[in-house]
Amino acid sequence: MESVVIKLGGSVITKKDEPLKERIETINNLSSQISSVCNDLNLCIVHGGGSFGHYIAKKYAIHIGLPRIKIGLSILEMEMRRLNLIVAKSLINHGVPVIQISPIDIFSTKGDEINVFHSKPILDAINKGYIPLLYGDVVFDEEKGCRILSGDQICLELAKIISARKIVFCMDTMGIYDKDPKKHNDAKLIKKISKEEVKRLISNFSKGDDVTGGVVNKLLVAYEAANMGIKSIFINGFYHNMLMRVLRNEDYIGTEIY
Numbered sequence: 001m002e003s004v005v006i007k008l009g010g011s012v013i014t015k016k017d018e019p020l021k022e023r024i025e026t027i028n029n030l031s032s033q034i035s036s037v038c039n040d041l042n043l044c045i046v047h048g049g050g051s052f053g054h055y056i057a058k059k060y061a062i063h064i065g066l067p068r069i070k071i072g073l074s075i076l077e078m079e080m081r082r083l084n085l086i087v088a089k090s091l092i093n094h095g096v097p098v099i100q101i102s103p104i105d106i107f108s109t110k111g112d113e114i115n116v117f118h119s120k121p122i123l124d125a126i127n128k129g130y131i132p133l134l135y136g137d138v139v140f141d142e143e144k145g146c147r148i149l150s151g152d153q154i155c156l157e158l159a160k161i162i163s164a165r166k167i168v169f170c171m172d173t174m175g176i177y178d179k180d181p182k183k184h185n186d187a188k189l190i191k192k193i194s195k196e197e198v199k200r201l202i203s204n205f206s207k208g209d210d211v212t213g214g215v216v217n218k219l220l221v222a223y224e225a226a227n228m229g230i231k232s233i234f235i236n237g238f239y240h241n242m243l244m245r246v247l248r249n250e251d252y253i254g255t256e257i258y
């Protein structure tokens with residue numbers, strides 16, 4: 001069976017301009033698409049922070065290290081688990097056998113590097129036929145106290161351990177453009193990007209307002225993935241059945257980084 005990692009972007013599953021607001025209809029729609037293919041694939045699902053994670057992380061400056069207001073980190077963890085529960089409930093209601101796994105329990109970092117990844121709970125779940133469901137999270141860091149580990153980065157770690165050849169990123173745009181399509185009407189969708197081209201593109205893009213670096217972080221992850229022979233596919237998570245089409249290896253509109 002083919003192994004695939006899916007990232008449900010925070011820009012798709014939450015209203016990024018409204019703190020702590022999920023998009024339940026979109027989540028249900030994505031769950032239904034995943035449900036139609038989940039028996040034919042080895043899947044891991046990861047979701048982003050959106051207006052839960054990024055909002056709380058910025059409010060308490062958690063992306064800089066341990067917050068001065070200690071409870072801020074607890075609130076971030078609680079809100080991410082709440083968003084994770086919303087996503088899990090939807091997937092389970094659609095018959096997708098997910099097991100929620102909190103990154104703070106299995107990852108820790110030292111500086112920019114992941115130095116602990118306790119992958120057994122993930123592999124155990126997969127071996128028993130379940131689908132691990134993780135999310136971008138705060139994790140403890142040996143130097144800074146804590147740091148935000150993006151869902152994108154977690155996707156890459158999962159792809160490595162389950163030998164996935166493909167990560168599918170659902171975003172609120174049709175894929176990667178030559179410039180931010182929300183700011184430039186003449187932005188052009190780039191359908192295929194080689195790993196050599198990615199580096200050049202990154203230097204033109206801004207990190208945006210997110211605590212994990214937005215589209216730049218995604219491209220860095222895609223670059224690292226491509227170096228390991230893992231393809232990254234960027235699609236619009238709002239677009240009718242696009243996720244299902246990619247998962248079924250059918251034609252789709254989006255960006256492939258290889």
Ligand code: ATP
Pocket residue numbers: 008009010011012047048049050051054151170171172173175176177178179180181182205208210212213214215
């Ligand atoms: P989260 O980090 O909350 O999970 P996400 O993974 O859904 O969110 P974002 O990090 O919000 O995705 O990145 C998507 C956003 O990146 C788009 O809304 C778009 O405005 C912005 N963006 C900036 N430059 C580009 C570009 N060149 N191509 C595509 N999107 C871009």
Ligand code: IP8
Pocket residue numbers: 010047048049050052053054057076080135136137138148149150151152210211212
């Ligand atoms: O949204 C960040 O993960 P991302 C999660 O995938 C938090 O970048 C807690 C902000």
